[in-house]
Structure formats: C-alpha cells, structure tokens
Amino acid sequence: MVGIRFLWVFVGLLTLAIGAPDSQNLSCNPGDLNALDGFLRGLDSGAIVGWGSFNGSSSSSSSDCCNWVGVSCELGRVVGLDLGKKSLKGSVSDSLSGFDRLRFLNLSFNSLHGSIPSKLFSLSNLEVLDLRFNNLSGGFPANIQLPSIKFFDISGNGFNGSHPILSESPNLTTYNASFNLFYGGINTSMCNTSPRIQSMGLSMNMLSGEFPYGFGNCSSLQHLCVDSNKVSGELPDDLFTLTSLKQLFIQDNNITGILGDRIGNLSNLVQLDLSLNGFSGTLPDVFRNLQRLQFLSFQSNHFSGLLPPSLSMLPSIRFLSLRNNSLNGTVSLNFTNMTVLISLDLGSNQFTGQVPDGISNCVGLKLLNLAWNRLHGEIPGSFKNLQLLSYLSLSNNSLTNISSALAVLQQCKNLSSVVLTMNFHGEEMPLGGVEGFTNLEVLIVANCQLSGPIPPWLRASSKLQLVDLSWNRLEGPVPHWFGKFEELFYLDLSNNSLVGVIPKSLTELKCLISRDKCIRRSSSPGFPFFMKRNQRAKSLQYNQVQSFPPSIDLSDNHLNGTIWPEFGNLKFLMMLDLNGNNLSGTIPVELSEMKSLENLDLSHNNLTGTIPTSLTGLNFLSSFSVAYNDLHGLIPLGGQFSTFPSTSFEGNRGLCGEHSSNCSDQRSPSLKLGNSIRRKKNKSVILGITIGIVSGAVLILAIAYIFVDQFWNAVLGLPKLEI
Ligand SMILES: *[C@@H]1O[C@H](CO)[C@@H](O)[C@H](O)[C@H]1NC(C)=O
Ligand SMILES: *[C@@H]1O[C@H](CO)[C@@H](O)[C@H](O)[C@H]1NC(C)=O
Ligand SMILES: *[C@@H]1O[C@H](CO)[C@@H](O)[C@H](O)[C@H]1NC(C)=O
Ligand SMILES: *[C@@H]1O[C@H](CO)[C@@H](O)[C@H](O)[C@H]1NC(C)=O
Ligand SMILES: *[C@@H]1O[C@H](CO)[C@@H](O)[C@H](O)[C@H]1NC(C)=O
Ligand SMILES: *[C@@H]1O[C@H](CO)[C@@H](O)[C@H](O)[C@H]1NC(C)=O
Numbered sequence: 001m002v003g004i005r006f007l008w009v010f011v012g013l014l015t016l017a018i019g020a021p022d023s024q025n026l027s028c029n030p031g032d033l034n035a036l037d038g039f040l041r042g043l044d045s046g047a048i049v050g051w052g053s054f055n056g057s058s059s060s061s062s063s064d065c066c067n068w069v070g071v072s073c074e075l076g077r078v079v080g081l082d083l084g085k086k087s088l089k090g091s092v093s094d095s096l097s098g099f100d101r102l103r104f105l106n107l108s109f110n111s112l113h114g115s116i117p118s119k120l121f122s123l124s125n126l127e128v129l130d131l132r133f134n135n136l137s138g139g140f141p142a143n144i145q146l147p148s149i150k151f152f153d154i155s156g157n158g159f160n161g162s163h164p165i166l167s168e169s170p171n172l173t174t175y176n177a178s179f180n181l182f183y184g185g186i187n188t189s190m191c192n193t194s195p196r197i198q199s200m201g202l203s204m205n206m207l208s209g210e211f212p213y214g215f216g217n218c219s220s221l222q223h224l225c226v227d228s229n230k231v232s233g234e235l236p237d238d239l240f241t242l243t244s245l246k247q248l249f250i251q252d253n254n255i256t257g258i259l260g261d262r263i264g265n266l267s268n269l270v271q272l273d274l275s276l277n278g279f280s281g282t283l284p285d286v287f288r289n290l291q292r293l294q295f296l297s298f299q300s301n302h303f304s305g306l307l308p309p310s311l312s313m314l315p316s317i318r319f320l321s322l323r324n325n326s327l328n329g330t331v332s333l334n335f336t337n338m339t340v341l342i343s344l345d346l347g348s349n350q351f352t353g354q355v356p357d358g359i360s361n362c363v364g365l366k367l368l369n370l371a372w373n374r375l376h377g378e379i380p381g382s383f384k385n386l387q388l389l390s391y392l393s394l395s396n397n398s399l400t401n402i403s404s405a406l407a408v409l410q411q412c413k414n415l416s417s418v419v420l421t422m423n424f425h426g427e428e429m430p431l432g433g434v435e436g437f438t439n440l441e442v443l444i445v446a447n448c449q450l451s452g453p454i455p456p457w458l459r460a461s462s463k464l465q466l467v468d469l470s471w472n473r474l475e476g477p478v479p480h481w482f483g484k485f486e487e488l489f490y491l492d493l494s495n496n497s498l499v500g501v502i503p504k505s506l507t508e509l510k511c512l513i514s515r516d517k518c519i520r521r522s523s524s525p526g527f528p529f530f531m532k533r534n535q536r537a538k539s540l541q542y543n544q545v546q547s548f549p550p551s552i553d554l555s556d557n558h559l560n561g562t563i564w565p566e567f568g569n570l571k572f573l574m575m576l577d578l579n580g581n582n583l584s585g586t587i588p589v590e591l592s593e594m595k596s597l598e599n600l601d602l603s604h605n606n607l608t609g610t611i612p613t614s615l616t617g618l619n620f621l622s623s624f625s626v627a628y629n630d631l632h633g634l635i636p637l638g639g640q641f642s643t644f645p646s647t648s649f650e651g652n653r654g655l656c657g658e659h660s661s662n663c664s665d666q667r668s669p670s671l672k673l674g675n676s677i678r679r680k681k682n683k684s685v686i687l688g689i690t691i692g693i694v695s696g697a698v699l700i701l702a703i704a705y706i707f708v709d710q711f712w713n714a715v716l717g718l719p720k721l722e723i
C-alpha cells in the first residue's frame with residue numbers, strides 16, 4: 001500500500017511537469033467525436049455527467065465536446081481525457097484508439113472492467129496513461145507501441161500478465177519473440193519501444209512469473225513499482241543499471257536471492273522497498289552510495305548477519321525498517337548523522353547487546369520498535385531527549401530495571417503508546433519516582449511477573465484508552481480511579497493477584513457507555529504494536545487501537561464481592577471476563593442491557609441463584625460461560641443460548657436444562673474442585689504458549705499493516721488512498 005501512497009506524490013509532481021492540456025474553446029473533430037461516442041457506448045450508463053448527448057452524432061450539443069468535463073483539445077483535436085474518479089462503469093472501448101492526438105488519458109479510480117483493448121497501446125502521442133484502480137483484468141499486452149509514453153500506471157487492477165491479448169492483436173506474430181520471452185510474467189518489451197518512460201506502475205495486480213530482464217532498457221525510468229503482485233525469481237542485473245531510479249518498490253512479492261553490492265549503483269534512490277519477499281544473505285555494505293535515500297524497508301525477508309556500518313551513512317533517511325529478518329550482532333549503528341529519522345524499526349530480529357544509547361541522537365524520532373530481540377540492560381537515560389517519540393515498543397527482550405525505564409520514559413512528553421511486555425522479569429512495579437505520562441493513550445506492560453500494587457502514578461494518564469497489565473503478580477485492589485479515564489475502553493488486568501471488590505466506577509466508564517460520549521482522536525495514527533492476548537479470541541488481530549473490541553478483563557484474580565447490576569450501563573462493552581475469581585451473589589438481570597456484548601465469562605466463581613432469562617436477549621453473544629459456580633434452576637432457552645455448548649454450564653450442581661439430561665446432575669464437590677484445578681493449570685500452559693505465538697504473529701502482521709498504512713499517512717502527511 002505504501003507504494004501507491006508514495007506514488008501519489010510523484011504522480012502529482014509528474015502531472016505538473018507534463019501538464020494535463022488545458023481545455024480550450026474549440027469545436028471538436030468528427031473523428032474524435034466518433035471515438036468519444038464509441039467510448040460512451042462501452043460504458044454501462046452510456047453517458048458521462050457533463051457531456052453532451054450523441055443524438056445522431058452531429059447534434060449541436062456535441063460539436064463543442066472540447067468544453068466537456070475532462071476533455072481537452074488543442075487545435076481542434078482532443079489531446080486529453082481526464083476522467084479519473086468519475087464513477088465510470090463498463091468496459092474500455094477500443095474506439096479510444098481513434099484519438100490519434102491523445103497525449104493524456106486518465107481513467108483511474110473508476111469501475112471499468114474487462115481487458116484493455118490492445119489498440120489502446122498503440123497511441124503514438126500518448127504521454128500519460130493512468131488506469132489505476134479499476135477492475136481491469138486479463139493479460140498484459142506484449143506489443144505495446146507507445147513511443148511517447150512517460151507515465152504508465154495500471155496499478156490496482158486484476159492484470160495477471162500471463163498471456164498477451166491474443167484475440168485483439170492481429171499483428172502478434174510480429175512480436176513472437178518477445179511473446180515467448182514474457183509469457184507468464186511481466187512484459188518489459190515496452191522498454192524497447194518507449195524510450196522516454198519515467199514512471200511505470202504495475203502494483204497491486206496479479207502479475208506472476210519471474211522478475212523479468214529488460215527494465216534496463218527503460219533508461220529514463222525514475223519510478224518503478226511492481227509491488228503487491230506474485231512475482232518470483234531473483235532481481236536481474238540490468239535492473240541495477242537504472243541509475244535514474246528514485247523509487248523502487250518491489251515489496252510484497254516472492255522475490256528471492258541475495259541483494260548484493262549492485263544496489264549501491266542506484267545512487268539516486270529516494271525510496272527503496274523490498275519488504276515482504278524472500279531475500280536472504282547479508283545486507284550489502286554499500287549504503288554510503290545512497291545519500292538521497294529517505295525510505296528504506298527490507299522488513300520481512302530472510303536477511304541475516306550483522307548490520308552493515310554504512311547504514312549509518314544515510315543522512316537523509318527518515319524511515320528505516322529491517323524488521324522481521326534474522327539479523328544479529330549488536331545494534332552498532334552510529335546514529336550521529338541520522339538526525340531526520342522519524343521511524344526506526346529493528347524489531348523481530350536476533351540483535352543482542354544493549355539498547356543503543358546513540359538512538360537519542362535521532363531527535364526527530366516518532367516511532368521506535370526494538371521488540372522481539374535479545375537486548376538486555378537498561379533503557380539509556382539519554383532517551384529523555386526523544387521529545388517527539390510517540391510510539392515505543394521494547395517488548396520481548398530481557399531489559400531490566402523498570403523503575404529507571406519509567407523514570408526515563410516519562411520525560412518523553414509525546415509518548416502515546418508504550419509496549420514493554422516481557423521484560424523486567426519479576427521486578428517490582430515502582431510506586432514512587434514516577435510522575436506519570438500525561439499523553440499516554442496505550443500502556444501495555446504484560447507478562448513481566450511484576451509485583452506490587454497497580455501504581456498510583458498511572459492515575460495521571462488521563463488520556464488512557466487501552467491498558468494491559470495482564471500476566472503479572474500485581475496485588476491489592478483495582479483502583480476506583482480507573483473509572484475516571486474518560487477514553488478508556490480496553491482494560492486487561494487478568495492473571496494477577498488483585499483482591500477486593502470490583503470498583504463500581506468501572507460501570508461508569510464513558511467510552512463503554514456510549515460511542516458518542518467517547519472522544520476518539522481520529523487524527524491519531526494507527527498503533528503499530530498490537531498484541532491481542534485474550535484467550536477466548538486468540539486469533540483476532542487488530543490493526544489499530546480503535547479497532548480493539550471494548551473489553552474489561554479481570555479474569556484470574558482474587559476479586560470478591562458481587563457483580564454490579566450497573567454493568568448493564570455498559571452498552572458498548574463487547575467483552576466482559578470475570579472468570580476465575582471469588583465473586584459471589586447472583587448474576588444481575590441487568591447484564592442483559594449490555595447490548596453489544598459478544599463474550600461473557602463468569603465461570604469459576606461462587607455465583608449463586610439462577611441464570612437470568614433476560615440474557616437470552618443478548619443478540620450478539622457468541623461466547624458465554626457460567627461453568628463452575630453454584631447456580632441452580634433452568635438454563636434459559638432461546639436466543640443465542642441454543643448455540644452454547646454444555647461446557648458453558650458444567651460444574652453447577654443445580655443447573656438443569658437441555659444441556660443436562662435431568663436436574664439431578666449430582667457431581668461430587670471434590671470432583672468439581674479437581675476439574676477446576678486441572679482446567680486452570682492446563683490453561684496457564686496453553687496460554688503461555690499462545691501468548692508467544694499470537695503476539696509474535698500479531699506484531700508482524702500489525703506492523704506490516706498499520707505501519708505502512710496508517711502511520712505514514714499521519715507522520716508524513718501523505719494523501720490517503722481512496723478507493
Ligand atoms: C466558447 O466559450 C464561451 C464561454 O466559455 C461560450 O459562451 C461559447 O458558446 C463557446 N463557444 C463554442 C463554439 O463552444
Ligand atoms: C435523442 O435525445 C432524446 C432526448 O434526450 C431522446 O428521447 C431520443 O431517444 C434520442 N435519440 C437517439 C437517436 O438517441
Ligand atoms: C488521474 O485522476 C485521478 C483522480 O482525479 C488523480 O488523482 C490522478 O492524479 C490523475 N492522474 C494523473 C496522472 O494525473
Ligand atoms: C471485478 O471483476 C471480478 C471478475 O473479473 C468480479 O468478480 C468482481 O466482483 C469485480 N469487482 C468489482 C469491484 O467490480
Ligand atoms: C489471467 O486472467 C484471465 C482473464 O481473467 C484468465 O482467463 C487467465 O486464466 C488468467 N491466467 C492465469 C495464469 O491466472
Ligand atoms: C501490422 O503491422 C504492419 C507493419 O508493422 C502494418 O502495416 C499493418 O497495418 C498492421 N496490421 C494491423 C491490423 O495492425
């Protein structure tokens with residue numbers, strides 16, 4: 001996706017350079033009129049808003065076609081058709097080839113389907129062909145004859161490039177040689193016939209076959225985007241002769257092999273994205289040649305070995321991602337000159353040693369991900385200089401000293417999302433020495449075996465939306481002030497040793513009461529380091545904080561007291577998990593007012609009474625358990641209750657209904673207890689493993705999406721893709 005986004009910028013620039021011809025007040029040529037007529041006939045609607053009608057092809061309204069929306073003429077001839085985003089449906093008529101003076105054709109962002117008539121690829125004056133984001137399909141013609149073309153973009157269609165358009169290419173025999181060469185792959189014959197081409201966009205199609213030889217002949221090429229296809233094989237040598245290249249996007253294919261020193265030949269590169277491929281071997285130490293590079297992503301390949309020292313010599317670099325490879329050694333870059341770096345992602349590798357102090361030179365850093373490595377030691381005190389840092393993940397390392405970590409990080413006043421999961425093993429949650437994080441929206445410090453109470457300084461983070469402190473050993477009560485977080489909609493305190501009653505204030509969380517009362521800053525970029533750790537939804541992944549399901553998870557603690565009837569206020573809550581506590585009393589009838597509820601788990605408590613029939617009114621409830629309590633009476637019938645398995649109700653001696661054949665399911669208390677313990681034990685083991693797998697996968701996927709998708713929109717202020 002990022003490919004397209006950057007392309008936009010360049011498209012804009014290029015358009016300025018080439019200049020869509022201005023509309024002039026001249027009447028239009030009969031040949032052009034015919035072509036327009038034919039074009040309209042190909043459209044489902046047969047018309048375009050703002051165009052005259054073809055009532056007999058020579059009516060007075062059609063003679064001034066040069067004044068029609070999107071049509072430009074010069075000397076009485078149509079030279080430009082700018083019909084992007086005009087909601088056009090239908091097919092592309094081959095009558096377009098009648099515009100023999102056409103220089104500019106933009107049909108992008110419509111719903112055109114079918115194949116492109118091959119005649120369109122023989123317009124000798126055409127300079128700009130923009131067919132992006134339609135539903136065009138079929139082969140990619142082998143015999144392109146566009147000698148004037150500078151900008152060619154067919155991204156975001158369904159071209160599969162595996163065969164030329166045979167039926168429409170009467171002269172195909174002439175191109176038999178190239179036909180064979182490109183069969184099954186991308187066609188580069190254009191590079192022989194279109195010497196002036198500067199920009200070639202083939203992204204997001206279904207092009208397959210090996211990465212072709214032949215781009216080397218497109219010697220003026222500045223932008224080459226082949227990303228998000230199914231291209232395989234290795235990069236051919238001639239690609240590295242394209243010294244004018246500013247943008248090379250080949251991410252999200254199946255390209256293999258080593259990268260080699262030749263990448264250093266492309267000294268004008270500004271953006272290089274090789275992510276999501278199968279590259280292997282070590283990184284070449286040639287980055288000192290790429291002085292203009294601003295964007296570099298090698299993420300999700302199989303690169304191994306050490307970081308090349310020349311990576312430190314990229315003075316223009318703004319975005320650097322090597323995430324999800326097998327790089328090792330220390331993070332031994334010299335960050336001194338990387339002063340414009342905005343995003344550094346070295347996560348999911350095998351880096352060892354300490355978190356490098358030098359990162360604090362990158363004072364423009366907004367995002368830092370070092371998660372899933374083997375780093376140890378403390379967070380350097382110099383990190384306090386990272387005043388723009390907003391997203392930080394250091395999870396799954398072996399960092400120590402959470403007190404100093406928090407004392408340092410709280411000085412980074414822009415921090416909005418902090419993920420420290422799986423570090424600081426067994427340390428104590430600091431109570432003092434931390435003032436708080438005023439701009440914090442997301443805090444994830446799970447699975448650290450931290451002891452001590454929930455820290456009072458958290459109270460200062462009034463913008464919190466998501467808190468996950470699960471899988472620690474936190475003691476004491478759940479503070480009542482959680483209820484004051486006006487934006488909180490996801491609270492996971494599960495698997496701790498919390499005691500006392502559930503604070504009633506949790507039933508007053510504004511964001512869970514109503515979506516309307518919940519201020520969600522829409523401008524905030526997606527959060528790249530999501531981990532979904534809920535056992536009952538383990539395969540779910542969310543790309544940004546806003547798409548997390550509103551949840552309260554207090555499971556597996558030592559909470560006592562009753563379940564507040566006021567939970568019924570939380571009409572926006574989707575998940576309530578109180579499993580594995582010592583809750584007593586009855587299940588409030590009012591829980592049926594949580595109309596959005598999808599998961600309700602009250603199992604393994606000491607609840608008494610009956611299951612309120614009202615719960616059958618929870619239409620979205622897909623997962624429900626009251627197992628192992630002391631409930632009695634009839635299991636309600638109807639609604640979602642017909643879909644719940646008997647395990648949802650087991651371990652309650654007094655419950656009867658469809659799920660237990662009669663009402664004398666008299667299991668002995670000792671059996672009940674044994675079951676309970678066994679269940680819990682298994683659960684911890686499975687969960688432990690699940691956390692590892694799930695959070696790993698999620699991290700990879702989440703970053704892959706959000707990072708590129710949301711984050712860059714916001715950080716670089718790039719235009720949003722509209723499809
Ligand atoms: C030329 O444009 C003017 C105003 O834009 C319009 O009034 C006039 O009818 C046009 N003439 C022709 C021949 O289209
Ligand atoms: C000409 O236009 C009129 C009104 O727009 C329409 O009723 C008529 O069918 C059209 N004739 C042809 C031949 O398209
Ligand atoms: C084509 O039209 C679309 C939609 O108006 C626009 O975004 C795009 O920049 C245009 N393409 C060119 C090459 O001008
Ligand atoms: C695109 O075309 C395919 C078949 O070629 C069709 O299944 C699909 O629904 C079309 N999509 C749109 C958005 O028109
Ligand atoms: C390419 O697409 C065309 C038309 O959609 C289809 O007939 C052909 O089988 C596809 N080829 C491959 C290799 O998928
Ligand atoms: C085929 O190519 C020849 C020579 O290149 C040309 O004269 C002829 O018009 C072409 N035929 C068609 C149907 O395009």
Ligand SMILES: *[C@@H]1O[C@H](CO)[C@@H](O)[C@H](O)[C@H]1NC(C)=O
Nearest residue numbers: 230232233253254255256278
């Ligand atoms: C990627 O390519 C390799 C060999 O080049 C092949 O074994 C593998 O199946 C391909 N993967 C996909 C997803 O096409």
Ligand SMILES: *[C@@H]1O[C@H](CO)[C@@H](O)[C@H](O)[C@H]1NC(C)=O
Nearest residue numbers: 312313314315334335336337
């Ligand atoms: C940083 O830039 C200075 C001045 O251009 C240069 O002398 C120095 O070698 C660079 N340092 C690194 C590590 O690239």
Ligand SMILES: *[C@@H]1O[C@H](CO)[C@@H](O)[C@H](O)[C@H]1NC(C)=O
Nearest residue numbers: 304305306326327328329330
């Ligand atoms: C890094 O990994 C390579 C293999 O990929 C291995 O040969 C080398 O010993 C490793 N180096 C360190 C410092 O771990």
Ligand SMILES: *[C@@H]1O[C@H](CO)[C@@H](O)[C@H](O)[C@H]1NC(C)=O
Nearest residue numbers: 312332333334335336337358
């Ligand atoms: C980084 O490079 C600068 C020169 O650009 C040098 O002064 C500094 O000592 C280097 N730092 C390290 C840790 O090598």
Ligand SMILES: *[C@@H]1O[C@H](CO)[C@@H](O)[C@H](O)[C@H]1NC(C)=O
Nearest residue numbers: 499500501558559560561562
């Ligand atoms: C709940 O637990 C707290 C702390 O363990 C204890 O002081 C209190 O008596 C308990 N209350 C009930 C109703 O069991």
Ligand SMILES: *[C@@H]1O[C@H](CO)[C@@H](O)[C@H](O)[C@H]1NC(C)=O
Nearest residue numbers: 582584585605606607608630
């Ligand atoms: C469950 O509650 C009853 C009273 O309602 C109490 O007697 C019993 O001890 C409780 N059991 C547990 C395991 O807390």
